[in-house]
Amino acid sequence: MSETKLRDQITAIARSLFERGLTFGSSGNISVRHEDGWLMTPTGSSMGDLDPAAISLLDDKGHWVSGDKPTKESLLHLAMYEERPQTGAVVHLHSTHSVAVSCLDGIDHNNVLPPITAYYVMKIGKLPLIPYHPPGDINLAKAVKEMASKHHAVLLANHGPVVAGKSLLDAVYATEELEETARLFLMLRQERCRFLSDNEADHLINKSH
Template sequence: MDKELKSKFEEAIWVAKSLFERGKTSGSSANLSFRHENDIYITGSGTCFGRLEETSFARVSLEGTHLEGMNPSKEFPLHQMCYKKSPDIQAVIHTHSFYATLYSCVPHEYKESAVPEHTPYLRMKVGRIGLIPYAKPGSQELFGLFRQAVDGSDAYLLANHGPVVPGKSIIDAFYGIEELEESCHIAWELENRSGCR
């Protein structure tokens, strides 16, 4: 294994463990991926962020061919669409973190920018957050809805499900998903305090 790939595995495992240990994900309810050369490495089906190892990843071509390792997460197509959107995207994280998921469960007027920018950091670190209508996790319906919206925003809330955040690196995606969770927390608290909910 070359040094660059080894480093990416180490970063991915550290990010996953950090998210798990701080309660940003639980059980096997999350997945992450990173790009290396022409392939995508994505956490395997049923893996837990608290126990990832290098063998916990599947290697999949950009076109979706399973090349090596365990079966990829059933939500691989969400990651694949992000990578195909832009060569700048080098990692994707999807969790069911509490406030982002909570905020995805309520109606939003603006589908391509669903999370208010109460601080400057959401736009600076992540961009516009699109809301994807609800469909069963891992379903072709969900993938179709995501495909329709992928170009309109920079990161996404899957309605009644959770956030999907691409990044220029694993650490960049990690910072982004952390910022999105915090922004959803702020928005939820402010809207409840003002009586909007």
């Protein structure tokens, strides 16, 4: 896909996420691998009103080349790309239900959400919680990098999800599935539930890889 079409795709998908209430204000960011670098949404920008021409271009070392200054959370994205060479795009949102789950006390830090549905297991698998660090902190990127080789999706404590995919659509669909599962989890917390068994979940994970 040409750079122009990628810029237009990023803009359209970002607007859709914003209009559906999956990100707010100037929160959230998207990156897409392009030739010898990345396209990345700019810092301080609203996903609902991006200018395709202003989207940041970074080189293969992560250095800002053109466009507006990239998101201050670019290190999160680069950590995913470095550990997952097959990654074509990364989505980071502050989506309400995922953030709410990331704030809960007593959740399993190795696998935050239970296997509620088959689609969640196939698109996300196991979701580790990354300990809290301030946005843009190098230690947050390092913590994500430690998990990225084994997990294409992580949840940042008191912050939100970071999800990698082979394409931008793959990353977006997985992020949406994560958010919907977080919503279901919060709805079902006081109910007796039947989740997928370990064997059922493992079968789906193995099948989807």
